[in-house]
Amino acid sequence: MKLVFLIGRFFLSFIEETGAVILLTFRVLKRLPKVLGNLGTLFAQMERIGIGSIPLVFVTSLFVGAVTAVQAAYQFYGYVPLRYLGAVVGKSVTLELGPVLTALVVGGRISAAMAAELGTMKVTEQLDAMEMIAIDPIEYLVVPRIIAAVIMLPVLVVFSDFIAILGGMLVARFSLGVDFHVFAYGLKLLFRYQDVVGGLMKTFFFGFVIALMGSYYGFSTEGGAEGVGLSTMKAVVSSCLLILVFNYLLATIIFQVIFALE
Amino acid sequence: MSSGNTINHRPVIRIQNIWKAFEGQQVLSGLNLDIYKGETVVVIGRSGCGKSVLLRHIAGLMSPDSGEIFFEDEEITKFNRKKLFKMRMHFGMLFQSSALFDSMTVGENVALALVRHSGFSMEKVNRIVLEKLELVGLADVTGKHPSELSGGMKKRVALARAVVMNPDVVLYDEPTTGLDPVMAGVINRLILSLQKELDITSIVVTHDIESAYRVGDKIAMLHDGKIVYEGTPAQVENTDNHLVRGFVTGQLGTEASM
Numbered sequence: 001m002k003l004v005f006l007i008g009r010f011f012l013s014f015i016e017e018t019g020a021v022i023l024l025t026f027r028v029l030k031r032l033p034k035v036l037g038n039l040g041t042l043f044a045q046m047e048r049i050g051i052g053s054i055p056l057v058f059v060t061s062l063f064v065g066a067v068t069a070v071q072a073a074y075q076f077y078g079y080v081p082l083r084y085l086g087a088v089v090g091k092s093v094t095l096e097l098g099p100v101l102t103a104l105v106v107g108g109r110i111s112a113a114m115a116a117e118l119g120t121m122k123v124t125e126q127l128d129a130m131e132m133i134a135i136d137p138i139e140y141l142v143v144p145r146i147i148a149a150v151i152m153l154p155v156l157v158v159f160s161d162f163i164a165i166l167g168g169m170l171v172a173r174f175s176l177g178v179d180f181h182v183f184a185y186g187l188k189l190l191f192r193y194q195d196v197v198g199g200l201m202k203t204f205f206f207g208f209v210i211a212l213m214g215s216y217y218g219f220s221t222e223g224g225a226e227g228v229g230l231s232t233m234k235a236v237v238s239s240c241l242l243i244l245v246f247n248y249l250l251a252t253i254i255f256q257v258i259f260a261l262e
Numbered sequence: 263m264s265s266g267n268t269i270n271h272r273p274v275i276r277i278q279n280i281w282k283a284f285e286g287q288q289v290l291s292g293l294n295l296d297i298y299k300g301e302t303v304v305v306i307g308r309s310g311c312g313k314s315v316l317l318r319h320i321a322g323l324m325s326p327d328s329g330e331i332f333f334e335d336e337e338i339t340k341f342n343r344k345k346l347f348k349m350r351m352h353f354g355m356l357f358q359s360s361a362l363f364d365s366m367t368v369g370e371n372v373a374l375a376l377v378r379h380s381g382f383s384m385e386k387v388n389r390i391v392l393e394k395l396e397l398v399g400l401a402d403v404t405g406k407h408p409s410e411l412s413g414g415m416k417k418r419v420a421l422a423r424a425v426v427m428n429p430d431v432v433l434y435d436e437p438t439t440g441l442d443p444v445m446a447g448v449i450n451r452l453i454l455s456l457q458k459e460l461d462i463t464s465i466v467v468t469h470d471i472e473s474a475y476r477v478g479d480k481i482a483m484l485h486d487g488k489i490v491y492e493g494t495p496a497q498v499e500n501t502d503n504h505l506v507r508g509f510v511t512g513q514l515g516t517e518a519s520m
Binding site for chain 2: 125126130133134
């Protein structure tokens with residue numbers, strides 16, 4: 001009996017939260033043009049999300065590219081010549097690894113920071129204080145964060161693609177004995193610009209989801225320090241899960257429909 | 263019931279029969295209160311009796327389960343966000359935790375409302391900000407961040423921020439709680455002088471009875487979700503209402519638990 005009660009409560013709260021997130025999404029979309037009155041915050045957030053994430057993205061991408069080259073060579077061994085190494089690294093990075101791994105690491109960093117910052121503002125009555133001076137917290141705080149994330153995540157992914165391919169090239173050259181021009185040959189051989197564009201298209205949605213989850217859980221924080229911790233955790237977990245779910249859905253739409261191979 | 267000569271006979275804020283419960287716990291149960299222009303009403307009551315909840319209802323930060331709240335004859339519980347924001351231009355609120363924006367400097371905190379709403383030039387905004395900070399005696403901390411200030415200074419900055427738009431109504435949530443007696447005295451004097459200089463209507467919720475006597479034109483006691491007593495400070499001092507006596511002498515509620 002208790003189990004039924006718990007399951008019921010879980011589903012009810014799940015539906016309630018989904019509804020609240022959708023409502024917040026609509027509120028944000030309605031207020032998007034208002035960002036023009038708040039460009040200072042937008043640029044500050046873009047710097048924080050974009051410039052601030054570069055070291056993290058650099059290291060992540062370099063090693064992801066490197067390990068992709070190593071694993072591809074391992075699978076090629078005895079069947080496929082290593083001159084096709086560049087093709088595999090390029091495809092894997094631009095289609096999946098660049099966009100998804102960048103979104104996951106940047107998502108963890110950004111959604112946690114947003115949830116903690118906005119959550120602290122909530123529990124210290126700063127959001128109420130903002131309401132009382134007739135400033136809409138969604139317009140003033142959430143909209144610039146979401147736009148900044150939507151703009152900067154694709155930029156970070158372009159950077160990540162380059163660094164990851166560089167990582168793969170370095171490993172190919174110095175550890176696997178594949179020369180740069182041989183790697184480049186493989187890279188060009190199967191290159192489709194649609195791969196890069198399709199990969200980047202996904203990241204606009206990822207950026208939106210990251211900032212939305214950070215903001216949503218920040219705004220729904222209750223209690224004190226413990227509440228802020230809980231919100232931060234929920235923001236990171238939910239943005240990572242949603243990135244993976246959306247990645248599948250978007251990959252299906254983009255690569256089965258929009259850029260489908262004839 | 264009224265004192266002072268600036269007071270009209272029409273209430274600025276009229277609260278009629280409001281009810282509010284949180285997760286099954288009834289906090290306000292049929293509360294009525296009228297607040298007239300230019301007067302300072304102090305709502306007293308024990309911690310957790312719903313004083314802050316009442317203040318949040320007046321500010322439109324919460325809406326009642328049932329009942330009506332009027333601001334200048336307009337029913338605010340039915341307002342949409344736009345009308346609510348318009349109404350709040352006439353309101354200032356001092357929060358219990360001061361609630362200064364910690365990412366901004368003191369000057370930016372006080373200036374924010376003006377920058378967003380007034381359309382004044384930056385020079386004019388800065389002049390007004392300085393003027394309001396002088397009013398609370400803190401014109402020299404404009405460039406500091408809230409984290410560098412003491413609790414009392416934060417309260418004073420928050421007060422400057424609350425009155426920067428020259429509001430008609432100022433809401434004070436526990437203005438002296440957590441301050442030493444000297445600083446509490448400073449805040450009390452500020453509330454009085456702001457009221458005199460800016461001719462504002464004030465609603466103060468507090469459990470600090472000394473503060474209530476100092477600043478109040480009228481004291482209302484909130485108990486069990488209702489206003490159980492209203493009177494001037496002098497009337498409160500001499501009342502034989504057992505709830506008010508119990509609160510003032512610190513005996514309220516302890517008989518039952520003993």
